[in-house]
Amino acid sequence: MTAENGSFFPTRILLLSRTKMVNYKVTVYTGDLAGATTLNNVYIKLVGTDGESQRKWMTGLKGATAFIAGEMSTITVSCPTSLGKLVLIQLDKQRLPLIPEDSWFPAKVEVKSPCGDTYKFPIYRWITDSEVHHFREGTALRVFEDDNHLGAYSREKELKQRSKDYCWDVFVEGIPHCIKVDNPLDLPCEVRFSFTKTTEFAFTASTGLAELNLKGLAASKESWSNIDDINRVFWWKKTEISDYVQEHWKEDAFFGYQFLNGVNPMLIRRCSVLPSNFPVTNDMVFPNHQFNLAQEMKNGNIFLCDYKRLDGVKTSIINEKKQYLMAPLVLLHKTPDKRLMPIAIQLKQTPTDDNPIFLPTDSKYDWLMAKIFVRSAEFSEHELNVHLLRTHLLAEVFAVSLLRNIPMVHPLYKLLIPHTRYTLQINFLARLRLISETGVFTKFTASGGEGMITILRRSLSSMTYRSLCIPEDIADRGLETVPNFYYRDDGLRLWKIINRFVQGILEHYYKSDTEVQKDSELQKWIGDIFEHGFLSQPSTGIPQRFTTVPELVKFVTMVIFTGSCQHAAVNSGQYDYGGWMPNTPTSLQQPPPTKKGTTNEATMLKTLPDVSTTAQGMATLWLLSKQSSDFVPLGQYPEEHFTEEIPRQLIKDFQAELKTLSSEIKERNSTLEIPYTYMNPAEVENSVAI
Template identity: 50%
Template sequence: MNNEGSGVQSQNLYRRLFFDRTWSKFYIKLVGENGESKRTRLPGTVTKESTYTVRCSKSIGKLGLIELEKMKTLLLPEVCWFVDKVKVTSPEKDTYTFPIYHCINDEEIHRFREGAALLVAHDHSLIGKYTREMELQNGNIFLCDYKISDGVQTNIIHHKNQYLMAPLVLLHQTPEGQLKPVAIQLKQRPDRDNPIFFPTDSEYDWLLAKTFVRSAYFNEHELNIHLLRTHLLAEVFALSLFRNLPMVHPLYKLLTPHTRYTFEINVLARQLLISETGDFTLYTSSGGEGMMTILLRSMSSLTYRSLCLPDDIIDRGVESLPHYYYRDDGLKLWDIIHRFVDGVLSFYYRDDGEVERDPEVQNWIQDIFEHGFLSNESSGVPQHLSTLPELVKFVTMVIFTCSAQHAAVSDGQFDYGAWMPNTPSTLQLPPPTKKDTVTEETILNTLPNISTTVHAMAVLNLLSKQSSDFVALGQYPNEYFNEETPLSLIKVFQKELGDLHEEITKRNKDQALP
């Protein structure tokens, strides 16, 4: 056998089949003490004895078990896959034998240990001690909970009831650093008519379950993440700024460039998107009463820590998640903004006492707390600013929310949502109440119709477009400051932003998805 490259695992599969050939799809995964291979399809026509190559990005160490899986092909004959044994030869020339002698006639994942006889008392390998609990302890299990849409009143579009689920999605971080869904429950409470779907279920069961998740994501993203946490908060910050701070105040000079078009775009959103005749109201599953329910729930759960990116990353437990560019780039942006804000405000405020004794700043933050966060003390939003670091952090959050955060959740929407099944604005059929009932026709009838799809795509295209007079973060066409220190700090701010821009651009050249 030929081993191709580092980390390549090769194996002989000896099989006895009830038919000379089959149309089913066969898969294998190798699990070692240092990792695992990708789930690999075994290509070609089934024969009595076959040889395959399984590639790994790095050595997975001593092999402990294998996973075998068979997936049927729709409308073609089904067979039983009887496997005698599997032999695996590693790049290190070690040979592992797995006696199977087992008939696989379902679509579950079947796991088999290496053939050496072993008492449990003598099994000191990680494989022997491996459980779902270990992965949890290792920080490799994540949960997406869309409880915010639980039980909301759904829309009626083209005289048809629409559907919106509140799924729970369990995700697993693989040894390769990929975050993959491993279980989906489409309603919040377990019940016999609320099955848990797995990747090992039928192709269409799993696909439809993921589609319901994507639709729930769309509705929460647009209402909670996009509308409330950027557009409406920006309006709160801007309105309080204009009501409480004079134009000569350094905080006014610092923040007013980041309020540009805030009121205009929000008025247009109220008129064209979320009004009674707005596109979001008419063409999403949560449009109408459901939209207000989700916004109210979102508002009641909105916290100050969730708006401060460093705190939010910690609270969500994603500090070490690989390939998380929103976190990596966002934290760098946060730090750059924070240094700039700290430099400017430290120039005007000589100590904490001057912050605490500034009535205009205290009126500004109190106005935000009362009218923006409805005096909700559990939100953690400060009612009073006692120190310069408190003021710097809050102002950093305001600028980040109005600039980088909005860009992150808005600018790429059409790139992703132009393929409608990625983000269905609504779904036309209820979810399946039991497994093995979904067909391709079911999925097509569940997806939104052409008219709804076109309206949703048009909105995403509009939201993702850059304005003709776009001004980037750190660029100030209107000069509000004239003292030398803040002007020099602006130049440093621009330089650091430019350096980060070059760093991200360079990295994106090697990314399949920039």
């Protein structure tokens, strides 16, 4: 092999008799993306098991317009003898005199051989330089069956380059590791935002605060003087659900509903024994003795939300004022009419005389203030643990490990690469604009700064593999039979559909446990995830290596579910439920009441975030909930990485099941007062992309 001159075969093969040439019809498809066109000269070489073609300049009737976005170009490559089975192609482009080097996005190449065989080469990569790039024929191959020396060389070269392009970094000790880059342009082209995504994201981010600045709200450090004044911010952007929230946020039934179908359905669990630090009595919660607390716990009708991860967290200072964040315990009762009603709230973990248990029978503002402190704690628990850690940071770990360890020709790469779209750049921007020292989360939330890191570390140390798998998580929390729990209903069906799809794909390629065990690339992928995502903590239950096909199927199901369905469930409704600030305050300016009967409307207004904090929070939640126009829904794969018939049919079956579920969810939602749309497959994005 003479890699120096780009040739895999001795020159003598190419000097054979040219009396009878064999012709290969080559069709190159340029991706339909902004900026995908190249005006440079494009060259191709075909490499097979029995030889290679000469490097061919791809020009034809279209001339300089041959490689325009969305177009295809066809040429004939002639060879003196058959090249055998095609293994790979080489592509490069060279700039023309007086024309600058540009970027080109080839989608795929198809080659029809003289024997009538069609070879497909998935690419879907940006070519920005004049180097020679290798792309494998599309049939998926594990490392132990890729025994052709041409393929082995190409595979090794690809992974060597990837290990340089995708390096691990530590943002903060004690949380999952991330990709090492200093700015978005340091990211490899193929994982960056599209032009459309970049433009829309910047526009949404800039116009939100610009509107609020024009109204003089984004810089005001004043407290709200009247609850109705918050409409000055709120009218700026509204959704159907945010309007509903504004109208119903004070109601106990809606407060309870959000633990099931709001943006954080992950904390609530069935309560069979009261925590020792939550001394609720039967007379407190059922003063008329219409129910018995012990009996209701036995009957499975009592539920607990415990924010203990927030206990003792150092809070931030916003606009020169100390902020407050509690670690509440909330007891809820499932009533005979199937509503989940709060019946007791303790705002601090340690029961003391100055930490009363608030009850629905207390005064209007005592009870409302207790719920406001819970909802503020909910903001931090949701954003840091449930949203940032359990979807964004884990999805980045899954993606970086995939890109470092799994080559394009591997079936796992073909299966998972669509589920990594935009994740690396959106997470870089989150670290830069949200959780950095000058980020919005740091500056305008009670748990920003040091508190944020404490919560993230505690959350990771208590996270388990079981809690990332919705069937086990629902069972472990005792929520199998809770009525009107749409996150559970939709999530379990989605898990099953994804699991069937993943099982079909992986069992097509892995016929035995032995094949899983000897796939060294697969083992490096999970090893990297265990080390860099879960910091080598065996207590998480995350596998350190795969030994069986079912183990692999389950883990890959979790990876896809986490980056698509779970992220949609905890991300898409952020503005719906947080846009009306009193329902989900990002911070609170006053400590909680230490005894009952001391609160009123004025107390509440002084406690809620000031005007600027409200404005910053609303603009950020709007940005994080805004779907891009190049959104790709779950199960749609515009990039055709699989070329074999069975995986392609499995994808069609997957899409059909998702379409059926989508129709059934829409039909159910038409009968609901509050539609639950976040896990409708048509509304779920393939990846963590916002």
